[in-house]
Amino acid sequence: MKTITLKICLFISFITNAQEVLLQGKITCKDSPVLADILIKESNTGTNSDLNGNYTLKTTKGIHTLYISAIGYKPKEIDITINKENIKNLNIELKEDVLGLDKVVITATRGYLNRKKAPVIVTVTDAKVLEATQAVSLSEGLNFQPGLRMETNCQNCGTSEVKMNGLGGSYSQILIDSRPIFSALNSVYGLDQIPANIIKQIEVVRGGGSALYGSNAIAGTINIITKDPSENSFTIGSNLALIDGTAQDKTLMFNGTVINEDFDTGMALFGMKRQRDSYDADNDGFSEITKMENTSFGLKAFTRPNDRKKITAEFNANNEFRRGGNNLDFLPFLADVTEQIESTVFSGGLTYEYLSPSKKDNYSVYASTSFSKNKNFYGGLAGNEPTDTNIKESIRGFGKSKDITFVTGTQYAHNFDSFLNNKGTFTGGIEYKYNNIDDRKENPAFFPILQTTHILGIYAQQEWMVNNKLKILGGLRGDIHNLAEEFLVLNPRINILYNINNDLRWRTSYAKGFRAPQIYGEDVHSGLAAGEISRIRNADNLKSETSHSFLTSLDWTKELTNGDFSLVTELFYTQLNDAFALEQGTQTAPDSGIFEWIRSNSSGAKVYGVNMELKYAPNKEWLIQSGATLQRTLYNNKIEWSDTDSNQATREFNKTPNIYANTIITYAPTKAFQNNISAVFTGPMYVQHLAGYIPNDKLEKSPSFIELNCKSSYQFYLDDHKHTYFEVSAGIQNILNAYQKDFDQGVDRDVTYIYGPQRPKTFFIGLKFGI
Structure with missing residues (x-):
């Protein structure tokens, strides 16, 4: 019996081996090799090409569908028939995805998905856009998406925020590689501290996202995806900018990646050193742009024990010094007005991902943390004589802040072959976030800000392919938030995608969001006016802010012979209930020099409008991309x-x-020769102008601005394969010098009265060497 069984097994093995075929070839684009993934859809097995574009894949005789995908290229499906050959050669030519229409995104559903198939509109800013606009940090690259606008909030310390669909920075959830470790303290200065050379792409989902990402995702979600190691390379570059032709802004940066021959282990390193002089626009001796020194270093590494397991580790460190006011060479307490911050930020994370043998189940476990601390000084002599008494009082402006954030969670996803008679995907997870803030000042009249936040979130969503045209996604998240008055905060969402035809897609969605009444936020940054310190406290019985967001959009893409066309039109409406608003209070104590703003609930607010994004590449030489937003943002009653x-x-x-x-x-x-013209238009807006330099508070209306920029770069190749190069670039930012002309002056100025473009006309030149 054993002999018969052995013969049967040998016969089956012989038949199987006889049917096995070796598929091989080369994947290219315009005669250049492409590093791509090749998948046989029926068996869900595959491989990847090497650095020369060559691939080898074992398959069987019969009819198969190959799916070929690569970063920066359009995915391709090929039906092949294998009859008698034991070895079949198949070379594959891919087309470049010039507009990024087929980018893989993660922010829409917490899973990797082609953005055309995502039930939520995801717009992407990639590294090419950051380079074209000469962005050195994240904050300089966020103006080039519809619905996003950067705003500088202080002349002394240069705090900034990104506004989405008209709502302030605290209404948007900022993620680093899909993790919410961007804390309240980080958000004050952190947008300037993330170097552009670490960023692979910035994914933006507008509209309520609290059902997926938790508190604060009322306006939307901004996910900063950092660069992965994909090939062995090294670049080092420098940039010199002259703000208004005088103030220097110098940057030195490097990137390096190492990956083994099997592409299963790799590491990416980055670093940046930046020094920026202060800039005084009106020659009154007080800064409009802060002096800044920033040093960043980080790494991202991964290993794959096998093709179904992946471990990723990340680490980032940042040290920054910034100072504004006047007499910047003096000790901070001897100047009339000083805001000085010395900050250190460490962050890191570990993620484990597992794919089941059936490739239908995905598991991930992750933990990320961020530790921030700073030494700060807010105050000064306020124009008084430097007597012992005045100096002793001024010294009270010193303080310290500390922020610890920890996030951990697990996520599970399952792909159904049959869910209500069609395909579907379930995603669910549990996430815990801890945040502790300790902000203290030497001044005894300034009470410490002590805040500890615990958030436990449980989320689930089901995606259902009703048919080939219709996809529905429903989700629900429950948060136990220690600062919310409710024990459990529930936030549902529903999204619908309907493919009208191959080129036209319609999406619509509803999402509920919430924001708990935390003490610390972007607006708690200590501002100065007339040498006085202002702070913010929550009103008694402050309620959580909730929202209802509605979006509907048409997404039209058309593949051209040599290029592509894309037009997205999105209508949005968000109703805010119990919306937070700031009202000016009184001095906390006689002669304390500390004034309060009170964060209270308003009767509500609403924001509505339309976002549009156009991308057009008529050929390989030209690329045009534009975005515009028309909106209204109003409180229900006057504030x-x-x-x-x-x-x-x-x-x-x-x-x-x-x-x-x-x-x-x-x-x-x-x-080798790239030329870019970019522009940002900002329409008129109302700006609150506090008394001090002017006799009375006044609501001003700003003019409109057109910030026009240009950049050209040329690469000199140093080898025949064009792997080693030397690049020279130069250009002008804000060519028309569209910059605020009515800054307050002197010690009594309102430092929050700043609006419009982030800098005046600026000349720059850059050098880069790459291998």
Whole structure:
């Protein structure tokens, strides 16, 4: 019996081996090799090409469908029939995805998905856009998406925030590689501290996202995806910018990646050193742009024990010094006005991913943490003589802040072959976030800000392919938030994608969001006016802020012979209930020099409008991409922001224009020669102007601005394979010098009265060497 069984097994093995075929070939684009993934869809088995584009794949005789995908190229499906050959040669030519229409995104559903198939509109800013616009940090690259606008909030310390669909920075959830470790303290200065050379792409989902990512994702979610190691390379570059032709902004940066021959273990390293002089726009001796020194270093590494397991580790460190005010060479307490911050940030994370043998189940476990601390000084002599008494009082402006954030969670996803008679995907997970903030000042009249946040979130969503045209996604998240008055905060979402035809897609969605009444946020940054310190406290019985967001959009893409066309039109409406608003209070104690703003609930607010994004590449030489937003953002009732003049009450959100837009035009006659023109338009907006330099509080209306930029770069190749190069670049930012002309002056100025472009006309030149 054993002999018969052995013969049967040998016969089956012989038949199987006889049917096995070796498929091999080369994957290229315009005669250049491409590093790509090749998948046989029926068996869900595959391989990847090497650095020369060559691949080898074992398969069987019969009819098969190959799916070929690569970063930066359009995916391709090929039906092949294998009859008698034991070895079949198949060379594959891919087309470059010039507009990024087929990018793989993760922010829409917490899983990797082609953005055309995502039930949520995801817009992407990639590294090419950051380079074209000469962005050195994250904050300089966020103006080039519809619905996004950067805003500088202080002349002394240069705090900034990104506004989405007219709502302030605290309404958006910022993620680093899909993890919410961007804490409240980080958000004050952190947008300037993330180097652009670490960023692979920035994914933006507009509209409520609390059902997936938790608190604060009312306006939307910004996910910064950092670069993965994909090939052995090294680049080092420098940039010198002259702000208004005088103030220097110098940057030195490097990137290096190492990966083994099997592509299963790799590491990416990055670093940046930046030094920026302060800039005084009106020659009154007080800065409009802060002096800054920033040093960043980080790494991202991965290993694959096998093709179904992956471990990823990340580490980042940042040290920054910034100072503004006047007499910047003096000790901080001897100047009239000083804001000085010395900050250190360490962050890191570990992720384990597992794919089941059936490739239908995905598991992941992750933990990430961020530790931030800073030494700061807010104050000064305020124009008084430097007597012993005044100096002793000024020294009280020193303080310390500390922030610890920890996030851990697990996620599970299952792909159904049959869910209600069609395919579907379930995603669920548990996430815990801890945040502790300790902010203290030497001044005893300034009470410490002590805040500990615990959030336990449980989320689930089901995606259902109703048919080949219709996809529905429903999700629900429950958060136990120690600062919310409710024990359990529930946030549902529903998204619908309907493919009208191969080129036209319609999406619509509803999402509920919430924001707990935390003490610390972007607006708690200590501002200075007339040498006085202002702080913010929560009103008694402050309620959580909730929202209802509705979006509907049309996404039209058309593949051209040599290029592509894309047009996205998105209508949005968000209703805010119990919306947070700031009202000016009084001095905390006589002669304390500390004034309070009170964060209270308003009767509510609403924001509505339309976002548009156009991308057009008529051929390989030209690329045009533009975005525009038309909107209104209004409180339901007027807000009393001035304590001296009730006539200044307004329904308008501060520094929120009704129209803003951006565009980038690229002309590249050769791969080596790149030319870019970019522009950012900011329409008129209402700006709150506090008394001090002016006699009374006043609601101003700003002019409109057109910030026009240009950049050209040329690469000199140093080898025949074009792997080693030397690049020279130069250009001008804000060519028209569209910059605020009515800054307050002197010690009594309102430092928050700043609006419009981040810098005046700036000349720059860059050098880069790459291998």
